[in-house]
Amino acid sequence: MxxxxxxxxxxxxxxxxxxxxxxxxxxxxxxxxxxxxxxxxxxxxxxxxxxxxxxxxxxxxxxxxxxxxxxxxxxxVVDLAGIVLNDHPVHAAARQIAQNLAASLGLGVNVAERSGQHLFYLCNFEGKDAPRNSTLIGRGGPLHATALGKALLIDSDRASLESLLGATFDRYTARTITTVDALHQEMAAVADRGYAIENEELALRRACLAAPIRGRGGDVVAAVSVSGPLSAMNLAEREDFLAMVLIEQADQISTALGYVARAATTA
The missing domain is CATH 1.10.10.10 (Winged helix-like DNA-binding domain superfamily/Winged helix DNA-binding domain)
Incomplete structure (x- = not known):
């Protein structure tokens, strides 16, 4: 030859x-x-x-x-993108669950993984109360200004956050977290709750809740969110309910990926 x-x-x-x-x-x-x-x-x-x-x-x-x-x-290009998504284990495990959740809640439901310093959307479904005129699949987004991003970073300590994102971040609204110290403080609350909140941090009049998805080894491999206009999300009255449903669905996807939660032990 x-x-x-x-x-x-x-x-x-x-x-x-x-x-x-x-x-x-x-x-x-x-x-x-x-x-x-x-x-x-x-x-x-x-x-x-x-x-x-x-x-x-x-x-x-x-x-x-x-x-x-x-x-x-x-x-x-669409054909190749479809091959990538259909071969992705998180997409396969999460797609139907996310679609059903969007239909039952009437809200937007997204699944994303981390790609470097950004998140990458794997699934995007719209409910009747949170319509969109375009899909988010394949698009990216900031980690610090989204509930999905914060859920993806739920296990990160301050040093890891600064190493990945730097000391200061882009501002999108008056509520955007722009420093690593503020993000680290927020992440402690996220870890304590088990889910992340985004309230007009990326876009005005929109809110989002997100929970981490874990793989077989226990690492966070993706996150799932519910989102929509402030009026549809109605966090003042619905946050606890939405968070409970979201965490249940995130756990179901994690289980499908082979994750087995370790039972808490007492002395």
Missing amino acids: PKQSARETVQGTQSIDRALSLLTAFSAERPRQRISDLVSTTGLGQSTVSRMVAAMTSMGFIRHDPLSGLYSLGPE
Whole structure:
């Protein structure tokens, strides 16, 4: 079998890098773009972008709207994303539970895992009282300003929090936690309750509760949440009920993943 030359290897790597840069140029904020937009975003030459977009369009990874002239991600990307989700053990264990919970409560129900310094949505279902016009699946979010993020960090000490997130954080509303000391203090309350609360910390007039999901070894591998407008969540009257239901469902997902809770022992 002939050996691949160093030049061929470099050229092949460059082609992959360019193709990936084109795919990742699309985002939730910019789902449709022109060739000129892709040139600006990727820094590639227009002839290169045009050639690669044409090839990727023919393969189904990019879609072209002839009326607007805009390009967007194609069905092959959705197919690959579906393969990833369907092969994910947390998604498999949580999907039906989350869907049923959204239907019974009428609220939004999300499942997410941690990806570096952010959370990553694996499931997203809307109840009748918390409708959305787009899915959160595949999107990220801040750990410090979300109930899901705080549930994912429930076992973290102060040193771990600062190592992961730094000493100060982005502010989204007047209620956002912006320092590691304040987050560490909040995490003590989260650990004591067994669930996290987000009350207008990421977005105004919205609230969320989240509970951790544990894997076979006992580590937190994901979190599940219920969320919606303040009026629908009605935490003043419903927090205890929602938290109880949420923790029960989180435990059910954890059990499906092989987690066995250790019984408390007394001296």
